[in-house]
Amino acid sequence: MYPQRFEDLIALFEKLPGVGNKTAQRYAFALLEKDGEQINDIASTLVGIKEIKRCRICGFLSDEDECSFCKDHSRNPSVIMVVANPQDVVAIEKTGSYKGLYHVLGGLISSSKGIYPEDLNIEKLLNRINENTKEIIVATSPTMDGEMTALYLDKILKDKQVLVTRLAHGLPMGASLDYADDLTLIKALDNRRKIESE
Amino acid sequence: MYPQRFEDLIALFEKLPGVGNKTAQRYAFALLEKDGEQINDIASTLVGIKEIKRCRICGFLSDEDECSFCKDHSRNPSVIMVVANPQDVVAIEKTGSYKGLYHVLGGLISSSKGIYPEDLNIEKLLNRINENTKEIIVATSPTMDGEMTALYLDKILKDKQVLVTRLAHGLPMGASLDYADDLTLIKALDNRRKIESE
Numbered sequence: 568m569y570p571q572r573f574e575d576l577i578a579l580f581e582k583l584p585g586v587g588n589k590t591a592q593r594y595a596f597a598l599l600e601k602d603g604e605q606i607n608d609i610a611s612t613l614v615g616i617k618e619i620k621r622c623r624i625c626g627f628l629s630d631e632d633e634c635s636f637c638k639d640h641s642r643n644p645s646v647i648m649v650v651a652n653p654q655d656v657v658a659i660e661k662t663g664s665y666k667g668l669y670h671v672l673g674g675l676i677s678s679s680k681g682i683y684p685e686d687l688n689i690e691k692l693l694n695r696i697n698e699n700t701k702e703i704i705v706a707t708s709p710t711m712d713g714e715m716t717a718l719y720l721d722k723i724l725k726d727k728q729v730l731v732t733r734l735a736h737g738l739p740m741g742a743s744l745d746y747a748d749d750l751t752l753i754k755a756l757d758n759r760r761k762i763e764s765e
Numbered sequence: 766m767y768p769q770r771f772e773d774l775i776a777l778f779e780k781l782p783g784v785g786n787k788t789a790q791r792y793a794f795a796l797l798e799k800d801g802e803q804i805n806d807i808a809s810t811l812v813g814i815k816e817i818k819r820c821r822i823c824g825f826l827s828d829e830d831e832c833s834f835c836k837d838h839s840r841n842p843s844v845i846m847v848v849a850n851p852q853d854v855v856a857i858e859k860t861g862s863y864k865g866l867y868h869v870l871g872g873l874i875s876s877s878k879g880i881y882p883e884d885l886n887i888e889k890l891l892n893r894i895n896e897n898t899k900e901i902i903v904a905t906s907p908t909m910d911g912e913m914t915a916l917y918l919d920k921i922l923k924d925k926q927v928l929v930t931r932l933a934h935g936l937p938m939g940a941s942l943d944y945a946d947d948l949t950l951i952k953a954l955d956n957r958r959k960i961e962s963e
Contacts, residue, residue, distance in 0.1 A: 606811060610808040619770055656766070
């Protein structure tokens with residue numbers, strides 16, 4: 568019912584994750600308010616993402632061959648944290664309490680989604696481990712796929728002379744004990760620690 | 766933390782109505798999966814909306830000077846339905862039970878938002894009413910602004926030789942009576958009709 572160009576725009580927005588027809592229409596009308604110059608700016612920002620690559624070392628997003636983390640010599644090169652996606656790197660960085668390097672797998676091993684180790688950025692991880700590497704922190708989510716990926720990585724890193732660790736599982740801070748699920752409670756109990764007064 | 770081009774893309778999505786940082790990131794990552802050609806297609810669809818105009822008669826969206834409704838001679842030109850936005854035209858059309866013409870105001874009179882009659886597409890409405898025009902259906906929403914706009918239109922259309930009507934207010938179909946608000950119930954009672962068996 569709308570002009571074809573407008574229907575095309577709505578169809579475009581409908582392809583974004585979780586966007587239905589009503590929301591797509593709202594977005595399209597919001598764009599319609601922009602003037603010609605603003606539209607051109609938006610289009611060139613869009614075309615600009617064709618220049619975004621994966622860092623050749625760790626797989627994080629980068630404008631250049633190597634990302635800002637891999638190029639940063641102030642970071643500790645003896646620790647590599649392995650994560651599923653670029654978003655995870657940003658989540659960890661925001662805490663400000665990690666100063667090592669990263670390695671982005673580009674997903675998790677998943678039998679249900681048909682993702683196998685060879686589909687992930689694992690070979691480059693093995694190649695970058697050298698005599699200076701002391702620890703690999705496997706920071707995959709505590710889900711079925713995340714656990715499977717962690718176990719796989721632990722297995723193939725066995726013969727490397729590195730410590731392989733995993734993020735701690737337990738009660739999330741601020742959570743109410745009686746709302747925690749059984750599995751989380753079991754993990755929290757298993758991994759209990761001596762209280763250390765400072 | 767992401768490369769600048771990617772941050773720019775996220776910032777772009779964040780400007781869409783109701784989109785926060787997390788959702789903007791999801792959208793940006795979805796676009797990152799597209800190849801160069803798909804990105805070009807998206808950009809050209811985007812630039813294409815610069816060609817979308819308002820119909821010079823009714824104010825609906827159009828690729829040309831006149832929209833598909835105003836150009837359609839099979840429609841009844843003696844009835845004009847006045848709506849706030851292009852979306853309302855589409856909502857009415859979807860019912861398939863209206864065959865007259867439309868007039869899109871481009872908003873509603875609103876003292877809180879500072880929108881006055883002169884900001885709306887009202888003058889063109891007055892100009893297009895002629896001796897063939899029999900009825901103006903004011904189809905604004907039953908909100909404060911919608912009612913105000915309807916009253917204003919009724920007033921300025923007084924001296925034109927046309928019937929001015931308003932969409933019926935009452936219980937929405939399928940609604941439960943005990944969940945209806947007082948105002949809706951009062952309207953439904955005031956506007957009660959004799960049951961006509963066919």
